[in-house]
Amino acid sequence: MKKIIVQKFGGTSVADTEKIKNVADVVIKEKENGNDVVVVVSAMGHTTDHLVKMAKELCPNPSAREMDMLLSTGEGVSIALLTMAIQAKGYDAISFNAMQIGIITENIHSKARILNIKTDKLRKNLDEGKIIVVAGFQGVTQEGEITTLGRGGSDTSAVALAAALNAERCDIYTDVEGVYTTDPRIVPNASRLDEVTYDEMLELAHAGANVLHPRSVETAKQFAVPLRVRSSFKSENDGTLIKGVERMELYQPVTGVAADLTQVRIAVCDIPDKPGMAAKVFSKLASENISVDMIIQSYAQKVSNTNDIAFTVTKGDMTKTLSILENLDIGAGDVKVDDNIAKVSIVGAGMIDRPGIAATMFKTMGDLGVNIKMISTSEIKISCLVDKDDAHKSLKALHKVFNLESEITADVKGDLPEDN
Amino acid sequence: MKKIIVQKFGGTSVADTEKIKNVADVVIKEKENGNDVVVVVSAMGHTTDHLVKMAKELCPNPSAREMDMLLSTGEGVSIALLTMAIQAKGYDAISFNAMQIGIITENIHSKARILNIKTDKLRKNLDEGKIIVVAGFQGVTQEGEITTLGRGGSDTSAVALAAALNAERCDIYTDVEGVYTTDPRIVPNASRLDEVTYDEMLELAHAGANVLHPRSVETAKQFAVPLRVRSSFKSENDGTLIKGVERMELYQPVTGVAADLTQVRIAVCDIPDKPGMAAKVFSKLASENISVDMIIQSYAQKVSNTNDIAFTVTKGDMTKTLSILENLDIGAGDVKVDDNIAKVSIVGAGMIDRPGIAATMFKTMGDLGVNIKMISTSEIKISCLVDKDDAHKSLKALHKVFNLESEITADVKGDLPEDN
Numbered sequence: 001m002k003k004i005i006v007q008k009f010g011g012t013s014v015a016d017t018e019k020i021k022n023v024a025d026v027v028i029k030e031k032e033n034g035n036d037v038v039v040v041v042s043a044m045g046h047t048t049d050h051l052v053k054m055a056k057e058l059c060p061n062p063s064a065r066e067m068d069m070l071l072s073t074g075e076g077v078s079i080a081l082l083t084m085a086i087q088a089k090g091y092d093a094i095s096f097n098a099m100q101i102g103i104i105t106e107n108i109h110s111k112a113r114i115l116n117i118k119t120d121k122l123r124k125n126l127d128e129g130k131i132i133v134v135a136g137f138q139g140v141t142q143e144g145e146i147t148t149l150g151r152g153g154s155d156t157s158a159v160a161l162a163a164a165l166n167a168e169r170c171d172i173y174t175d176v177e178g179v180y181t182t183d184p185r186i187v188p189n190a191s192r193l194d195e196v197t198y199d200e201m202l203e204l205a206h207a208g209a210n211v212l213h214p215r216s217v218e219t220a221k222q223f224a225v226p227l228r229v230r231s232s233f234k235s236e237n238d239g240t241l242i243k244g245v246e247r248m249e250l251y252q253p254v255t256g257v258a259a260d261l262t263q264v265r266i267a268v269c270d271i272p273d274k275p276g277m278a279a280k281v282f283s284k285l286a287s288e289n290i291s292v293d294m295i296i297q298s299y300a301q302k303v304s305n306t307n308d309i310a311f312t313v314t315k316g317d318m319t320k321t322l323s324i325l326e327n328l329d330i331g332a333g334d335v336k337v338d339d340n341i342a343k344v345s346i347v348g349a350g351m352i353d354r355p356g357i358a359a360t361m362f363k364t365m366g367d368l369g370v371n372i373k374m375i376s377t378s379e380i381k382i383s384c385l386v387d388k389d390d391a392h393k394s395l396k397a398l399h400k401v402f403n404l405e406s407e408i409t410a411d412v413k414g415d416l417p418e419d420n
Numbered sequence: 421m422k423k424i425i426v427q428k429f430g431g432t433s434v435a436d437t438e439k440i441k442n443v444a445d446v447v448i449k450e451k452e453n454g455n456d457v458v459v460v461v462s463a464m465g466h467t468t469d470h471l472v473k474m475a476k477e478l479c480p481n482p483s484a485r486e487m488d489m490l491l492s493t494g495e496g497v498s499i500a501l502l503t504m505a506i507q508a509k510g511y512d513a514i515s516f517n518a519m520q521i522g523i524i525t526e527n528i529h530s531k532a533r534i535l536n537i538k539t540d541k542l543r544k545n546l547d548e549g550k551i552i553v554v555a556g557f558q559g560v561t562q563e564g565e566i567t568t569l570g571r572g573g574s575d576t577s578a579v580a581l582a583a584a585l586n587a588e589r590c591d592i593y594t595d596v597e598g599v600y601t602t603d604p605r606i607v608p609n610a611s612r613l614d615e616v617t618y619d620e621m622l623e624l625a626h627a628g629a630n631v632l633h634p635r636s637v638e639t640a641k642q643f644a645v646p647l648r649v650r651s652s653f654k655s656e657n658d659g660t661l662i663k664g665v666e667r668m669e670l671y672q673p674v675t676g677v678a679a680d681l682t683q684v685r686i687a688v689c690d691i692p693d694k695p696g697m698a699a700k701v702f703s704k705l706a707s708e709n710i711s712v713d714m715i716i717q718s719y720a721q722k723v724s725n726t727n728d729i730a731f732t733v734t735k736g737d738m739t740k741t742l743s744i745l746e747n748l749d750i751g752a753g754d755v756k757v758d759d760n761i762a763k764v765s766i767v768g769a770g771m772i773d774r775p776g777i778a779a780t781m782f783k784t785m786g787d788l789g790v791n792i793k794m795i796s797t798s799e800i801k802i803s804c805l806v807d808k809d810d811a812h813k814s815l816k817a818l819h820k821v822f823n824l825e826s827e828i829t830a831d832v833k834g835d836l837p838e839d840n
Contacts, residue, residue, distance in 0.1 A: 058441065077490060
């Protein structure tokens with residue numbers, strides 16, 4: 001049986017018909033390698049922006065169901081066009097949207113999770129020698145409602161398809177050459193990593209390395225799908241392979257550093273010091289599908305028997321979060337919002353057994369005069385919340401102090417992240 | 421039980437967000453009349469042209485399946501936007517594409533016919549008080565392949581939905597005020613008809629009155645769905661009602677005149693004078709889904725025992741027709757093409773019992789010096805093929821001679837026909 005390779009191309013890779021022809025060449029090359037190929041594409045370039053603009057003209061707060069109906073048309077266009085481009089080069093190809101395949105999601109609009117993917121139609125068409133082009137970012141509920149997967153949706157579609165088809169690999173084509181030790185737009189001598197582990201990539205992704213959305217990395221880890229991040233336009237190197245096998249020796253305690261400027265800190269003051277208070281706050285947020293990142297509960301030091309809880313959410317969820325907190329009847333005090341923050345993180349599977357990494361991080365930032373507002377750690381990551389203005393200089397200093405610099409300067413253009 | 425009104429709005433009626441808001445008002449007005457409302461919409465204005473242009477850039481002759489995948493996205497956009505516009509005005513509404521409803525068609529791409537429409541989802545949502553917005557022009561096969569209905573597709577979607585739902589009426593909103601005695605762009609004092617019969621409308625439609633595609637009228641006649649053609653923008657009159665009941669008295673023998681400039685005449689010369697030759701030609705054309713309009717077989721007058729057969733097809737089918745004829749091994753001679761033709765027709769249920777109508781038509785054209793190349797008649801129509809240059813002057817003269825002129829000059833703008 002042939003090996004199956006799933007490829008994913010984002011919106012910038014299919015932004016116009018010339019770029020679509022280029023993508024067709026990349027797809028055909030993989031087919032010519034003797035593999036079965038399933039291609040996942042996002043909507044063309046600025047399609048989504050254009051659709052959202054029209055929606056806002058009609059309705060200040062459009063229903064999530066109709067937004068999903070609207071936005072899912074974008075991928076409908078790109079799959080048909082890419083399929084035509086492949087056919088024009090003499091190869092057999094066929095496009096499918098999520099409804100046709102049966103990419104079944106939960107019944108939540110605008111950020112649904114994939115429950116399962118039917119593979120019979122895919123396998124049948126692969127067996128007939130066809131290249132299959134699938135609409136990313138979208139799904140369908142058991143009841144036939146169209147859903148979208150939210151941020152990182154197309155990457156997640158690709159990884160989930162690779163898992164369902166037991167694919168050899170999932171190649172995420174993007175406008176950068178791979179995963180870097182840090183953001184090369186900020187630190188020009190960032191090095192491209194040949195390999196990282198799922199866990200490292202997850203921490204890097206959560207920490208703001210926008211190459212891959214953490215959801216897709218989590219799914220890849222769960223189903224042990226090897227992921228490769230590579231450039232749509234350059235093919236001089238194989239990009240970065242993300243996989244589960246740890247390297248035999250960890251030369252570097254720290255694999256990468258990242259800054260995330262998309263979060264806001266919300267502090268709920270004077271929460272009564274009773275059991276279950278934190279659970280009330282966070283279970284309500286979770287039930288509304290709001291992801292909370294760092295959480296700190298301060299030590300109850302006041303005579304008033306109250307606690308302060310601070311946490312971070314993405315800017316997009318801020319309004320919803322505040323409205324939930326307002327309606328939460330737990331007898332708490334003021335809610336304070338700080339959007340002038342950034343999260344700076346260092347990530348590396350090698351830091352587990354090496355003491356002093358955290359100390360080096362804090363000292364480096366202290367020497368720069370950077371004030372650390374919150375700290376959170378995992379086994380392979382340390383994150384510090386700092387003032388937004390301090391993020392980039394912290395990043396540069398940490399990149400240097402942990403020996404991540406490359407001999408050559410990365411040649412990276414384009415805006416990250418891609419549209420979905 | 422409430423009455424169901426199906427409304428259809430074409431591409432020019434939903435060309436931008438301002439026009440979509442206007443359509444939302446028209447829809448809501450019908451809902452406020454106490455009716456259940458199902459709205460069928462085409463793709464926005466020039467969407468289809470834009471999609472076709474990109475497809476041609478990628479592939480000179482794109483596959484019909486992928487063209488259907490591509491074009492069906494157009495209605496996906498307009499249904500979501502119109503639904504949002506209705507919701508923004510405080511009414512409950514929901515959009516469905518053909519796949520979600522189950523508008524089942526035969527398995528032919530680019531001009532599929534509707535086989536049946538599932539109504540359970542529609543009835544459920546109407547019962548919940550929702551206004552339903554449906555994508556016109558598209559269907560789905562039993563196997564889940566997306567199809568499009570070809571020319572007049574959205575009108576046909578609307579009429580078929582009205583039939584399936586046993587609707588009170590199907591209102592076709594367009595950029596003209598109704599059906600006229602002839603094309604008001606050519607004859608400014610054409611009169612708007614208050615009522616016409618299905619048969620008259622069918623003959624007018626076939627004869628080139630571009631207001632409604634004959635397919636939609638045929639479907640309306642078959643299921644006795646009253647059709648109303650009316651303006652999206654003006655509401656001073658009720659447009660034209662098309663229905664099955666004949667008027668008690670036919671004041672006028674001729675209801676309308678029309679010119680069709682979209683056909684070409686193809687003549688196959690020197691076909692052996694044996695039984696079954698015509699059947700061979702036309703059954704092959706039919707199997708390739710080419711509609712033939714006028715057919716004339718000349719009387720075998722030559723010593724060679726051969727016949728000439730001439731017929732007309734639409735320009736779009738010309739290349740395909742010629743290639744079929746080329747490969748048709750019946751021992752015929754040359755194939756001649758004449759694209760400098762127009763079909764001028766007079767239509768009226770009242771001409772059945774009135775002798776001399778045909779004679780008046782031929783005399784009127786003869787007096788103008790117009791040469792008639794082919795004649796074809798039905799019970800309620802007479803069509804003459806003439807040189808293209810003679811079409812409009814024939815139309816004007818016939819309109820006058822059969823007393824169809826209005827006191828007022830029609831105020832008609834915009835290009836006919838609408839996109840689909």
